[in-house]
Amino acid sequence: MSSPGSSRPRRARTVAAAATLALLAPTACGSGEESGSPTINLYYPPEQSMQEVVDACNAQAQGRYRIAYRVLPRQADDQRVQMVRRLAAEDTGMDVLGVDVTWTQEFASADWIREWTGEDAQEAQRGTLAGPLETARYQGKLYAAPKHTNVQLLWYRTDLVPQPPKTWDEMIAQAQQLKGQGKPYRVITMGAQYEGLVVLWNTMVASAGGQILNTEGTKVVLDDGAVKALEQLKQLATSGVTSPSFANATEDPARLEFQSGNGAFQLNWPFVYPALQEADPELAAKVKWARYPGVDENTPSRATIGGSNLAVSAFSRHPAESFEAAKCLRNAENQKISAVKGGTPPTLESVYADPEMDEAYPMKETILAELKDAATRPLTPAYQNISTVISAELSPPSAIEPDRTAKDLRRSIADALESKGVLP
Template identity: 55%
Template sequence: MVTAWGATGTDRPPDREPPRRHRWRRGRPRRGRSAAAGVCALALLLAACGGGGAGADGEVTVNFFTAPEENLQAVVDRCNREAGGRYRIVYHQLPRDADGQREQMVRRLAAEDAGMDVLGLDVTWVPEFAEAGWVREWTGERREAATRDVLPGPLRTAVWREKVYAAPKNTNVQLLWYDERLTPEPPRTWAEAIAAAERLRAAGKPHDLLFTGAQYEGLVVFFNSLVASAGGRLLNEEGTEAVVDEGVVEALRLLKEIATSGVTSPSLTNMQEDQVRLAFQNGRGAFQFNWPFVYASYAQEKPDEVEHLRWARYPSFREGEESRVTVGGYNLAVSTYSRHQDEAFDATLCLRSAQSQKFQALRSGLPPSIASVYEDDTPLDPDRPADPETNPTMGSQYPPKDTIRAALEDAAVRPLTPVYQNLSTVTAEILSPPSAIDPERTADTLRRELDAALKSQGVLP
C-alpha cells in the first residue's frame, strides 16, 4: 500500500530535505562550561540538564535525540527488546525544522551535557560536530559494522578527514518526475528537457520545469547537483579553499538558461519542495525535480492517476554521461560526553541496522543507506505471506527503489566543511534570483564570498 509513503508525523515528508535559513555566525565554537547555566535552562525543555545514566532499576538509559519520525518509536522498541535489559533507548524528539534541531544539540554539546548519547545529524553537520570534538570516531570493528554495505554517496557524508564519525541511518536523493501522458520518455540531457518543455508550451500543454528556486537550501541542493553533473568543484578536496572552476561556470550557465527560457513557473523564486510538488500534481508542470516523497503524495491525493507518474535520474549535461545528484538523509553519531558510550554505539548499530532501515523504508518511505536492503524482497514480517497492503515487500511498496539506488551509487555530496551553514547561506543569496545570474561574474562572486565564509569558524555557542 503506497499511501504510507511520506507519513512521518512531522510538518514535512520524510525524505524531503528541510528548508534551512541559516544566519552567518562568526567566532570559534565555545565548548567550555561557561554557558552551562543557559544551556540547562534550554535543556529542561527536552530532558534534565546533565541527565542520563542508569534508571532506578540499574538499567542504563541511552538518550537518543533526533528529528520527529513516525514509526521510529517502533524501531526503538524493537532495539530495546533485543538489548535484553543491558540498556534502554529513550527517544527524544527534537524540533521539526533543521535549524531548531541543530541549535538545541549545539547548545547542549557546547556545555558538555552528558545527558545526550546518540545524535541524529543531518548529513551536512558531521564535519562541524567532528571538528568541534562533540562526536566520537568509529574505529575497529565498530567502524566496519557502521560502514558495511553502505552505498558510496551516503558513506561520504559520515566521513571527515578520512575518519568515520557517524553511521548512515537513511539517505535521500532527488529524481526527475514526469507524466507519461505528456512525455512518454524522460529527457536524457538538459537540452532535451528544455526542448521538450518548449514543445509542450507551443502545444498549449503543461510545460514548466519545476524546481526549488527560492532563496534557501533547496536552491543550493539543486545547484550543487548541476555543479557535480558538470564535473565542477566549489571547494578543494580539503574543504579549506574555494575553487569555483569551469564546471561551476557551466552549471551557472545552465541554471541561468533554465530560469530565462520561458519554461519555468512564474513563482520560481518562491518555490520550495512542497510548492514544486503541488504545482506538478495540479497540472502546472511537465517535469519536477524533487525528493521521493512526491510519489506517496501523488498516490494519496491522485490515486486514479498515479499509474501515469514516472521517474528517472536527473538529465545530464551531455549525451552518454550520467548526472550526479546531491545526497541527503540523516546519520547517527555518539556524543563525546555520553557516560555510556559502549551502550550508545551498540544502540546506534541497532537503530540503523538493515532490519531497521527496511522497516522505515516500508512504513515511512525513508530511502535506505544500506545497499542490500534494496535487494531484499522478503516481506516485512517474514513469518507471514507477503501482501501489498498488510505485509509489503520492497518490490511492492517502493516502486522507485532501483532508480534511487542507481543515483546513490555515484551521488554528489554538498561541500564537506565545518562551516557549511555559512556556505549555504552565502550561495543561496548569490544565486537568487537565478534569472539574474551572470555566469562569469557570479562565479567570481562565489569564489570571493565562499572564501570569506570559510574563514568563519563560528557555530552557535
C-alpha cells in the same frame, strides 16, 4: 557555529549555555540508573516508523539499556540549533544523535561527537553505500554511521512525454514544445533562497564535473564546471518553462503544484510518489520516474544526496551502550522498516534487494543507480556558513550573471570558510 579550526568546546561558553540548557532539556530524560539499566536518549528528527525501530532495539537489548526516542523539531535549522546549544553546554543527557549529512564535519571538528573505531567502525562501514559513508567522515576518520539517505529523481508525465529527457537542455526544449501546443509544460522544482537551491546548483556542478571546494574542504575551487552550472541554472530560470513561483518554491509547494496537474516535469525527492498516489490516483498512473537530468549529453547526472547519520555524543555517560544502540537502529532489518514504513531510502545496499522493498519503492533501481554515483555537498565544518552565502548569491536564479556570480561566490565562500561576514 564552530570554525574549521575549532577543537574542544570552550568551557567559557558553558555557563551561558547552561541557562539555555535548563529551558531546553526535557523533563523525562532520566538516566534510568535507578532501575539498574541506563536510558539511551536518541535525539532524532520526526520519522513515522522510528518508534517501531526503537521498540525492536529495546527488545534486542534485553534490559541492558533502554532507548528513549526524543523527537527533534521538524525543520532542520531548528534541529541543529537545539543540538548545537546543548552540545556546547556539554549536556550529558544526549547520547545518540540524528545528524544531518551536512553537519557531521562541524560536530566532529568541535569534538562534540565520538569517533567510531574498531569493530563498531567496521560494522558501520560494512555494506554501506560509498556516498552516504563519505558524509560520515572527517579528516579521514569515521564519526557517524549512515542511517538513511535520499536523492531526487526526475518525475514526468508519460501522457505528455513518451521518453524522459537525459539533460536539462532536452527537458527545457520539450517543455517549450508542450507550451506551444497549449499543454501542461512546466518544469517544477525548488528555487527559493534556502538549502533546496544549494542542492539544485550543487547537483548541476557535480553533473558538469565541477567542484565548489577542494577535496579537503579547505579552499574555494569554483572551476569551469561550477560556472557552467551557473549558466545552466540561469537558463532554466529564464527559459519560460518554470513556475511563476519558482524563486520562492520549496519541496512541498513544488509537490502540490505538480500534483495539481500544472507540470510536465518535477525534480523532487521520492516522498512525492506516495503523496501523489493518495491525492490523485488517476494522475499518479501517468507519472513515471527517471534519473535526474544531466548537464552534458554524454555524461550521466550526479544527484546530491540527503539523509541522516547516527553519531554518539562526546558527553554521553554511556558510550558503549550508545554505540550498540546506534548499530541496532541502522541495521539491515531496521533500515528496511524505516524504508517501507517511514519512506527513508536505506544506506545499506543489500536492503534494496529485499522483496518487501518492491511495492514501497518501485523506483528503487533508479534511486540505487543515482546513489552509486552520487554527489555530496561540500564536506566542511563551515558548511552551514557556506550554504547561507551560496543560497543568497544564487537568489533569484533569473538574476545570475555567470562570470560575475562566480566571482562573488568565490569571495563569499572564502569568507564563509573563515566564518567572516556570516551570522552564526
